[in-house]
Amino acid sequence: MLNPPPVTIAEKLRLPAPRRWPAAAALLRRTQRLVRTHAFRLAGLYFAVFVLSVLGVLFFVYWTSADFVERQTETTLDAEITGLAEQYAQRGLSGLVQIVAARSAGDRGDGMLYLIANRDGRPLAGNISGWPEGTPTASGSLSFQVEVAGKGREESHPARGKLFAIPDGYRLLVGRDISDAAAFRGRVTTTLVWSGLLALALGLVGGTVMSRNMLRRVEEVNRTAERVIAGNLSDRVPRLGTADEFDQLAANLNSMLDQIERLMAGMREVTDNVAHDLKTPLARLRARLELALLAPGDRSAQAEAIRTAIGEADRMLATFNALLSIAEAEAGVRSDFAETLDLAELAGAVAELYEPVVEEKGFAMRREGVPGVLIRGDRHLLSQALANLLDNALKYGDSEIVVAVSRDGGHAVLEVRDRGPGIPEREREAVFDRFVRLEPSRSTPGNGLGLSLVRAVAHRHNATVRLADNRPGLKVRLEFPEFPALAE
Amino acid sequence: MKLLVIEDDRETASYLIKGLSESGYTVDHSGDGREGLFLATSGSYDAIVLDRMLPGMDGLALLGALRGAQIRTPALILSALGSVDDRVKGLRSGGDDYLVKPFAFSELLARIEALLRRGMQTPTETRLRVANLELDLLTRSVKRGDKLIELLPREFQLLEYLMRNAGHVVTRTMLLENVWDYHFDPQTNVIDVHVSRLRQKIDKQFERPLLHTVRGAGYCLRAGD
Numbered sequence: 041m042l043n044p045p046p047v048t049i050a051e052k053l054r055l056p057a058p059r060r061w062p063a064a065a066a067l068l069r070r071t072q073r074l075v076r077t078h079a080f081r082l083a084g085l086y087f088a089v090f091v092l093s094v095l096g097v098l099f100f101v102y103w104t105s106a107d108f109v110e111r112q113t114e115t116t117l118d119a120e121i122t123g124l125a126e127q128y129a130q131r132g133l134s135g136l137v138q139i140v141a142a143r144s145a146g147d148r149g150d151g152m153l154y155l156i157a158n159r160d161g162r163p164l165a166g167n168i169s170g171w172p173e174g175t176p177t178a179s180g181s182l183s184f185q186v187e188v189a190g191k192g193r194e195e196s197h198p199a200r201g202k203l204f205a206i207p208d209g210y211r212l213l214v215g216r217d218i219s220d221a222a223a224f225r226g227r228v229t230t231t232l233v234w235s236g237l238l239a240l241a242l243g244l245v246g247g248t249v250m251s252r253n254m255l256r257r258v259e260e261v262n263r264t265a266e267r268v269i270a271g272n273l274s275d276r277v278p279r280l281g282t283a284d285e286f287d288q289l290a291a292n293l294n295s296m297l298d299q300i301e302r303l304m305a306g307m308r309e310v311t312d313n314v315a316h317d318l319k320t321p322l323a324r325l326r327a328r329l330e331l332a333l334l335a336p337g338d339r340s341a342q343a344e345a346i347r348t349a350i351g352e353a354d355r356m357l358a359t360f361n362a363l364l365s366i367a368e369a370e371a372g373v374r375s376d377f378a379e380t381l382d383l384a385e386l387a388g389a390v391a392e393l394y395e396p397v398v399e400e401k402g403f404a405m406r407r408e409g410v411p412g413v414l415i416r417g418d419r420h421l422l423s424q425a426l427a428n429l430l431d432n433a434l435k436y437g438d439s440e441i442v443v444a445v446s447r448d449g450g451h452a453v454l455e456v457r458d459r460g461p462g463i464p465e466r467e468r469e470a471v472f473d474r475f476v477r478l479e480p481s482r483s484t485p486g487n488g489l490g491l492s493l494v495r496a497v498a499h500r501h502n503a504t505v506r507l508a509d510n511r512p513g514l515k516v517r518l519e520f521p522e523f524p525a526l527a528e
Numbered sequence: 529m530k531l532l533v534i535e536d537d538r539e540t541a542s543y544l545i546k547g548l549s550e551s552g553y554t555v556d557h558s559g560d561g562r563e564g565l566f567l568a569t570s571g572s573y574d575a576i577v578l579d580r581m582l583p584g585m586d587g588l589a590l591l592g593a594l595r596g597a598q599i600r601t602p603a604l605i606l607s608a609l610g611s612v613d614d615r616v617k618g619l620r621s622g623g624d625d626y627l628v629k630p631f632a633f634s635e636l637l638a639r640i641e642a643l644l645r646r647g648m649q650t651p652t653e654t655r656l657r658v659a660n661l662e663l664d665l666l667t668r669s670v671k672r673g674d675k676l677i678e679l680l681p682r683e684f685q686l687l688e689y690l691m692r693n694a695g696h697v698v699t700r701t702m703l704l705e706n707v708w709d710y711h712f713d714p715q716t717n718v719i720d721v722h723v724s725r726l727r728q729k730i731d732k733q734f735e736r737p738l739l740h741t742v743r744g745a746g747y748c749l750r751a752g753d
Contacts, residue, residue, distance in 0.1 A: 361712075
């Protein structure tokens with residue numbers, strides 16, 4: 041016992057579980073398993089893409105709303121300064137003072153602020169009480185606080201301004217109260233942050249639910265597969281009837297399992313039949329040899345017993361070979377043996393082999409058919425199938441056997457007709473099964489495998505095989521897909 | 529005639545050696561593929577009988593190596609694998625004949641004899657003769673004595689095969705394979721009837737029969753009884 045006990049994959053993959061925190065360990069395991077899944081990784085990828093697009097959208101909204109207002113303020117200030125500078129150029133300082141005074145009079149509701157100061161900072165005209173502190177004296181943009189008379193009390197509002205330096209130390213300040221814009225910006229920012237957080241939360245939850253949902257359906261398939269592997273061949277993947285890809289996968293897996301189950305059942309039946317049909321002659325063989333051993337003196341009787349035993353063994357071998365041929369035809373491993381065959385030529389060659397025997401038995405063999413009906417197939421298997429049909433026709437038929445080749449609506453048809461007792465309609469399916477022999481023929485030699493091979497060969501060639509009444513007799517009809525060598 | 533038997537199953541090997549020795553052959557034996565190849569390349573044998581599955585070296589690989597070394601000794605493959613596919617593989621890898629296990633010893637013997645004769649045949653031969661039976665391959669005519677015998681094309685082929693193997697037993701399976709190129713066993717005695725028809729034509733009106741039935745084995749075309 042040098043070999044260690046086999047370790048299953050499940051054991052290899054088992055994660056170390058802390059003994060003291062079983063619940064935590066279970067959660068950890070579940071999380072690890074979740075992270076390993078394809079569904080989770082997919083969901084994670086989608087989540088990342090989702091986050092990036094949400095951020096992009098939010099930034100765009102911010103840029104087109106909050107920033108836009110500010111840019112507009114700057115533009116207005118520039119225009120105002122340019123206008124006033126022109127006025128100064130035309131009308132001088134006094135004209136400028138007049139205009140500023142006029143514009144400062146009354147609240148126009150646009151929050152515009154004006155101030156002209158002399159070189160000491162003393163206001164000459166404008167709607168600001170005094171020169172804001174820390175305001176530079178050179179031209180340029182600036183931010184400052186402005187005292188505004190609010191509801192009963194002074195309020196300090198943020199403002200943006202531009203300074204225009206007038207020669208002789210005079211200064212013009214044009215500004216705008218941006219408290220509304222700032223408030224708007226604040227609101228936009230808050231809204232965007234919250235909606236962003238909400239979207240991320242929804243994305244995360246949605247992704248998790250989606251991945252878990254997908255995971256669960258894959259798990260169902262996996263569990264079914266495991267049960268089938270464990271031996272429960274009749275288990276099937278549950279279907280939700282949603283007709284989506286998972287449902288289709290389940291349907292396909294189920295029909296695959298159906299097929300496997302059917303094949304297994306067939307196989308079991310064949311094995312049982314083989315066991316039965318080979319054990320019987322083996323038992324006979326053994327009994328014969330035993331009897332021969334009991335009569336040691338009689339050499340000729342012994343020789344006879346041995347000859348019979350060899351005959352018996354040969355028949356068993358023939359049965360074996362027939363079974364192997366059927367298995368070979370069913371397995372379909374020999375696609376490289378397919379060649380283009382003239383059905384009439386193939387049928388003619390086999391019929392020629394049988395013709396003397398047919399005549400010997402007092403029957404007549406008639407060949408009907410047209411040359412040029414082509415099929416793709418395996419010459420050996422097809423010849424053997426036809427030989428089996430002729431064997432049957434010889435065994436059960438009477439007076440005449442017809443081998444006919446014809447063309448019928450895109451099919452190449454091969455028929456073997458005899459004038460025997462035929463096969464009752466209810467038995468026409470059963471006779472194709474292995475070892476099935478109908479009652480009156482049980483006493484004649486044969487192994488009940490002939491038609492099984494015919495059917496296996498037919499299936500191998502995508503052909504159908506049907507038994508019909510030949511009034512009287514049996515008609516076996518094989519329909520092959522015709523090989524389109526000749527243009528219509 | 530010296531034969532090499534390469535077969536690892538001891539019981540089958542001793543059965544082959546015994547049977548072949550009793551039939552007048554000198555038999556060497558090897559139970560291993562590599563040793564078998566060594567013997568086949570170094571000794572001079574008239575034919576080789578080898579199992580398909582061998583320890584040391586697979587039978588088909590052995591044949592491939594042998595043919596690769598330009599050694600043309602006729603070889604007969606024995607195998608439990610009997611599908612047409614297996615047979616074709618065996619023949620393609622350099623085998624000259626293929627016999628599926630289990631087989632009747634008479635079948636093996638007949639095939640070995642056929643293999644040995646194949647090497648001796650002169651391919652330019654256009655006329656085959658057995659006693660006063662004569663077959664002309666060029667005019668495709670058959671005469672016995674002075675009498676012209678009318679044969680169907682298949683009967684002609686059948687007779688040609690029998691005449692090429694004159695004096696030796698040919699089995700029903702050999703006829704089915706070589707004359708009809710079929711590799712299955714019909715449940716009916718189709719071959720027997722073909723042979724008896726041929727016999728009607730070549731033996732019926734003559735005093736001395738040439739085509740003999742060998743019980744439990746097959747047929748033999750020969751001048752004597």
